Amino acid sequence: MKRTEDFIIEYIGDLFSSPFIGDDCAVIDNRIITKDIFIMGTHFPEELPLYYAGWRSFAGALSDIAAMGGKPEYFFIGIAGESGEVIKELVKGVSELARIYGVELAGGDTVFSMLAVLSFTIVGKAEKPIMRRGARPGDYVYVTGDLGGSRAGLELFLSGERATEKFIKPLPRIKEGIELVEKYNITSMIDISDGLLRDAERISRINGVSINLAGEAIPINQDAMYYCKERGLHPVVFSVNSGEEYELLFTSPDDIKEDYVTRIGEVGEGVGINLDNKPVSPEGFEHFREGK
Secondary structure (H helix, E strand, C coil), X not given: CCCCHHHHHHHHHHXXXXXXXXXXXXXXXXXXXXXXXXXXCCCECCCCXXXXXXXHHHHHHHHHHHCCCCEEEEEEEEEEECCHHHHHHHHHHHHHHHHHXXXXXXXXXXXXCCCCEEXXXXXXXXXXXXXXXXXXXXXXXXXXXXXXXXXXXXXXXXXXXXCCHHHHCCCCCHHHHHHHHHHCCCXXXXXXXXCHHHHHHHHHHHHCCEEEECHHHCCECHHHHHXXXXXXXXXXXXXXXXXXXXXXXXXXXXXXXXXXXXXXXXXXXCCEEEECCEECCCCCCCCCCCCC
16 A cells, blocks of 8 residues: 555545545535644644644634535534643634634543644535536636745744744635635635645546646745745745645636636646646645655
């Protein structure tokens, strides 16, 4: 078995013969349900203030609901830390974001752990859940917001500089996901948690299509643009491999005109990702990467 996250998930789904595995949420009856876990040292640096660790972690879980075009309603939390004070600080970030999106806590569990850990199960509702499967040749490829800000913020933080707002307090695209589904024919959608290229690769593979991106069309976050300029980095290459952006990557045959959406390419025949007509491979984050 290949030691990559996607293939491990596929193995588990096959082992249980589960019809629900493979999307950002499971669709069960008229509900969408997602499960996420976040661990200190893997998903957020040990030095990050715990308030922001809680916020960022819950944002990542909520983004799965956004990726289905849904509205979060209830959540369960599992939280671990080495003291009551650690758990209190983590929960403060979670609670503020829960108030912003109107999500109610329905239960959970707390345990002792030397590493801070947060686990979420979120229950939401979607009138028309959008799956990863559905992209077709001829569809346009779109993304919400801009890219690169999260990666720039992380690297700035680790170097002792002031982190970007997009890194410490990301806002999942709940409202935008619902609006897009209501107004347009969205054929597939995924949230950008592991980088544009890696998540585009997931859309490519599951649909048996190519995702053809135009570099000049990629919307670059201003903080990321400045960060790259100061360090001599290519802003497009930097930004398309920036994880935990929590923007929405989606396909549609419609000509979408929204101020928070940018058309960045088209869906084509074949399988793979092309950037400016050249095949590219993702460099974004992946759990269980080969050789790790």
